[in-house]
Structure formats: C-alpha cells, structure tokens
Amino acid sequence: MNYPNKVIKAGEKNSQIVKAIQQRLIELGIGTLQGTGTFGPKTVSAVKQFQAMHRDRFGNPLIVDGEVGAITWEVLFDNGVPEEHEAPNTLLAKAIEVAESQVGVMEVPPGSNRGPQVEAYLASTNTPPGNYWCAAFVFWCFKKAAADLGIPNPVVKTAGCLDHWNRTQALKITTARAINNPSLVVPGSIFIKSHGGGFGHTGIVTAVNGGFIETIEGNSNPNGSSNGIGVFRITFRKINSIEKGFIIYG
Template sequence: MNYPNKVIKTGETNSQVVKAIQQRLIALGIGALQGTGTYGPKTVAAVKQFQALHRDKFGNPLIVDGEVGAITWEALFDVPAEPHTDAPNALLAKAIAVAETQIGVMEEPPGSNRGTQVNAYLASTNTPPGNYWCAAFVYWCFKKAAADLGIPNPVYKTAGCLDHWNHTQGQKITTAKAINNPSLIVPGSIFIKNHGGGFGHTGIVTAVSGGFIETIEGNSNPNGSSNGIGVFRLKFRKINSIEKGFIIYG
C-alpha cells in the first residue's frame, strides 16, 4: 500500500489504512493488536514501540510520537519512497537546471561570504559582498532561469530568507501542511527555514521522496548548516525540519 498522503493517528477514519498498519505491526511481532481498524491507545503504543526500535533510511532515529507519517510509513513497510523529480512548470525546471550548474561554487576565501560568483549572487539583490547569501543564490538562479525563458522573474527580490517568506506573491505551503501531505511540495519549490532572531536559511527543492527533500543550497555545508562556504546538493533534509514552509512559483 502506498503512503496515503496524510499522517495516520488517533481518530483516523480510514479503517483500511489503519488495518494495514496494524497487520504490519502484528507481522513484526510488535504490540498486542487484533487488527480492528481502530487507531486507539494500543495502536499508538505499538507504533511508538516500532519507532523506538527503528531508524529512517539515513540511519536517524524515528520520532517517537505514535503517529505514522511519511518517514515512519517508509520504515514500517520497508518500501523506499519513489523520488518525485518532475517540476510542474518550465520556470521551476529551468531554475533547478541553473542551480545544478552552480554546485561546487565556493566562497573565496571560505568563511568570508565573498567570492567572484558569491558576489554576483548578492549583487542580483543589490546586496554588498560579505553578507549571508543563501536567499540571494535562490533569487539569482530564478532570475537567470526567467531570463533564459524570456519571462519576468516572479521571485521576490531579497537576500533575506524570512523577508522572502513575508513578502512573496508565490504560493505558500506551511510545514504543517507539507508534513501531512508531502505531495504538495514539488521540485522547484523554495524551502524557508527559521532559526529565530530574524535569521533563516533557504534553498531549492530538486526532489521529494516521502518525508524527505533533496535540495541545492547556497551558503551551506555538506552537513546542511546555514552560513556555510559553498553551493551543495543535499539529500537528507526532512520536511519536518523546515520551520516556515515552502514557496512555489509559476
């Protein structure tokens, strides 16, 4: 059974989906379940037990909450989610293609928020060298993509992640909605993280795989930290780690 694009938890009315979860847990010898199709306290306890004993596909412990979201579903049924890599429109596809050409760009020197290409990203948003540049990288990629397609760039012009979220005219998808239904996120979406204090991080989604996204990010590191040294492709971000949400243009 494929993930039903919603978090399965207490009160779930789709008994067929609940029974599938219960039968899988019974087959694994977890929980004192009878497969009634009712997501009650015993099912919550069994799911928590499974989560405490298992890890996601990247080896990270599962969140023990008694709910079956996309990541727990993938681990429970041991069926890897098929990556969704098709952008829904020409602009998003082109923006991904442009971003891919920038993978490997590094600050000069590392840690300076400067460099020939980094300065170009910042300049595209009228921001001087030496500033954080992840949002400027996103804007630059979309600006070049739109120019190549001969269309206006719809992305809000800013080097600020949260400024982008607050002023965009694109479609916003909150993290809560994306966790419940990962299919709402499409390749070419822009993710917005919120680190507090007015700071954040952003990048371009290149693929969606269950509860995970693959991304290309500027001002990042191989481990995905913000204010990093270059442009990297990352494959391990969880949808539930994106504090603000996602923006879709086009």
C-alpha cells in the first residue's frame, strides 16, 4: 500500500489503512492487535513500541508519538514513499539548475559572509557585504533563472528569510500541512526556517522523499547549519524541521 499522504493516528476513519498498519505490526510481532481496523489505544501503543525500536533512513531514532506519518510509514513498510525529483514548472526547474551550478561556492575567508560570489548574491538584493546571505542566494538563483528564461522574477527581493515569508504573494504551504501531506512540497519550493528573534534560514528544495527533503542552501555547512561558510547540497532535512513552511512560485 502506498503512503496515503496524511498522518494516520488515533480516530482514523479509513479502516483499510488502519488494518494494513495493524497487519504489518502483527507480522513484526509488535503489540497485541486483532486487526480490527480501529486505531485505538492498543494500536497507538503498538506504533509507539515500533517507533522506539527503529530508526529512519539516516539512522536517527523515530519520534515516539504513536502516529504513522511519512517517515514512520517508510520504515514500517520498508518500501519507502515515492520520491519526487521533477519540478512542476520551468522556472522552478531552472532555479534548481542554477542552484546546482553554485554548489561549492565558499566564503572568502570562511566565516566572513564575504567573497566575490557571496557578495554578488548580496548585491542582487541591494544588501551590503558581510551580511547573512542564504535568502540573497535564493533570490539570486531565481533572478538568474528568470533572466535565462526571459521572464520576470516573481521572488521577493530580500535578504531576509522571514521577510520573504511575510511579503510573498506566492503559494505558501505551512509545515503542518506539509507534514500531513508531503506531496504538497515540490522540487523548486523554497523552505523557510525560523530560529526566533527574527532570524531564520532558507534554501531551495531539489527533491522530496516522503518526510525528507533534499536541498541546496547558501550560507550553510555540510551539517545544514545556518550562517555557514558556503553553498552545500543537504540530503537529510526533515519536513518537520522546517518551522515556517514552503513557498512555491509559478
């Protein structure tokens, strides 16, 4: 059975989906289930037991919450969730292509928020050198993509992650909606994280793998941290780690 693009939890009305989960847990010898199709306390307990015993594809412990989201589903059924690598429109596809061409760009010197290409990203948003530049990198990628396609750039001109989220008129998918239905996130989406105090981080989604996204991020590090030293491809971000959500242009 394919992932139903929603979190399955206590009170779920689709008995066929619940029965499939229960049958799989029974096969694994977890819990004391009868396969009734009712997601009650015994099923919650069995799912929690399964989650406590297993890890995701990157070796991280599953969140023990008794709910079957995309990541738990992938591990439970050992068949994954269909991966999406194709952007839904030419602008998003071109922006990914541009971003990929920048992977490996580094600050000069590291830790300075400066360097020829970094300053070009910042200049595209009229932001002085030395500032945080992840949002400027996103804008620069879309600006170049739009120019290559001969169309206007619809992305908000800003070096501020949360400013982008607040001002954009494009489609916004909140994290809560994305967790429930990862298929709403598409390659070419722009993720927006919020760290509090007006600070955040952003990048471009290049692929969606169930509850995970692959991204290209400026002002980052190989571990995906914010205010890093270059442009990196990150393969292990979870949708539920993106505090604000996703912006989709086109």
